[in-house]
Amino acid sequence: MARQLGCSHHTVKAYVAADGVKPFSRLSGQNGSTALRAGCARGSFGIAAMRMWCARTCCPRRGWRSAGERCSGRCSVTVRRRRPRRWRRRGSRRRRADSCRSTSASVWSRSAAPRSAFMFVATLGHSRRLHVRAFRAEKQEHWFGGLERAFTSFGGVPEEVLMDNPRALVVRHDAVSRSVQFNDKLIAFAKHWGFCPRACAPYRARTKGKTESGVGYVKKNAIAGHCFASWEAFEAHLGRWEREVANVRIHGTTGEAPTARFERDEAHRLKPLGGRAGFGSLRELTRIVGNDCAVEIDTNSYSVPWRLIGERVAVTVAAGEVRIRHGAREVAVHKQSQGRRLRVVDPAHLDGVAGRDGAVRRVQIGSPTLPTSSPPPSLLRPLAEYEAAIGGSF
Incomplete structure (x- = not known):
């Protein structure tokens, strides 16, 4: 019977032993608000969903129990169901x-x-x-x-x-x-x-x-x-x-x-649809262009002209497209990526950037080759002339 009704077997035993509906009685010497509190799980009001717990003054072992179940120890409680407030609306409003x-x-x-x-x-x-x-x-x-x-x-x-x-x-x-x-x-x-x-x-x-x-x-x-x-x-x-x-x-x-x-x-x-088009998932965002000439949206990177590095741009995501504006001018349009952590690049945005076509390579400059025999220096004077000009030698 308990399995068919979806309630505790203790509840079935209590009703069978009482041979009918048990009358409600308040605990003697206890206030209902301090002796127990009753509640219902997720808005369902019934025997199976009824839960109760004893207050600290009644039972030191607090815990959720099924309706009608006795607490271990000295207390026995009875739950009075409260009629829930129900939402009723006309038709399909x-x-x-x-x-x-x-x-x-x-x-x-x-x-x-x-x-x-x-x-x-x-x-x-x-x-x-x-x-x-x-x-x-x-x-x-x-x-x-x-x-x-x-x-x-x-x-x-x-x-x-x-x-x-x-x-x-x-x-x-x-x-x-x-x-x-x-x-x-x-x-x-x-x-x-x-x-x-x-x-x-x-x-x-x-x-x-x-x-x-x-x-x-x-x-x-x-x-x-x-x-x-x-x-x-x-x-x-x-x-x-x-x-x-x-x-x-x-x-x-x-x-x-x-x-x-x-x-x-x-x-x-219901109100007719009237052939209206979808609202569309329009999003307006603000991003700052990073050093990699791109802005990040939903973990994906979209390229922007390199001259806007460090500038604040406005991004609009709608109808599967990503549109990027700087002021009143639209500077980039990309197709929205469906993956994650991907990079969408327009090659025109990188014109003039070093390394656009690959890694930058250092040019190897060779040392000049010296001739085997150099002509005698014609502009150098012998030391004797300098000695004669100063009037002697060391």
């Missing part, structure tokens, strides 16, 4: 998005070691339809790319997007006043697609419990126990799992398949 770092999948190739994958999980609040994407990092362009792919997959844009508080999107979020300062690029991205960004409350996973549970479902059902020969095979597996498993299963909360619920209730409420 809100879509919750989250990203997590998953190490459950081992993505490898014959020439590379296993590496971690960052999973982007987007969930529609009403139908629970999922969209999953895998990235190699958790930068701002990856967040924007995941959101755009989700909009394309769903066929529309929701009114609100509830997200976590990553540094790439949220500059500051005060947990007390709940004032949020979003990144300027996120505000421009939201204006481009026509949705309202919202950040969940800090340290409160219940704010976006639908996405948190979806992330756990992806890690345990789609990734755990699998091994992939390449990154492309990993992405193909996620797309197939999303179409054939995640969105066609009978959801445990709604009792319906997410795809059927989406087509019936949500599809017509």
Whole structure:
């Protein structure tokens, strides 16, 4: 019974022994706030997720235990469940998005070691339809790319997007006043697609419990126990799992398949895409040209005319290109490198630099050859003349 209900076997024993529901009773002589504290794991409120711990005054051995389990020693506690505050929104007004770092999948190739994958999980609040994407990092362009792919997959844009508080999107979020300062690029991205960004409350996973549970479902059902020969095979597996498993299963909360619920209730409420082009991962950076006539961007080096060594330049990364400007003049354009620690060089930027065509070699200057017999010096006078001029000799 405990395995089927997902709770502790001590809880089942207690209810069987009581032959029914046990009435709530406060500990005699103890204040509830000092005798025990109850909480729930990751926004799930139920017997399996209920955890409690005894205070120092009640039990010197503090630790998390399942609901209904007795502490070793002298204390016995009873947990009173608190009804959680639930988020309820009309239709598909809100879509919750989250990203997590998953190490459950081992993505490898014959020439590379296993590496971690960052999973982007987007969930529609009403139908629970999922969209999953895998990235190699958790930068701002990856967040924007995941959101755009989700909009394309769903066929529309929701009114609100509830997200976590990553540094790439949220500059500051005060947990007390709940004032949020979003990144300027996120505000421009939201204006481009026509949705309202919202950040969940800090340290409160219940704010976006639908996405948190979806992330756990992806890690345990789609990734755990699998091994992939390449990154492309990993992405193909996620797309197939999303179409054939995640969105066609009978959801445990709604009792319906997410795809059927989406087509019936949500599809017509999303804002149409309207043929808008992608926002693009536009980045504007500032760099100082190094002594090697290059600027470094994402561990890669891009050449700049050598006359700008030591100067400050503006770099724009967009649409797979790296454009470098000095003042109002564009001085270099390169194709963005997809690798790491590579060097992209335009030979024209090195015109006039010593060693442009190879290592500088020292010219060997030979010593002049002296003739075997030199003519007698005609400009030298004999010493006798000098002696006569000074009036004698030493």
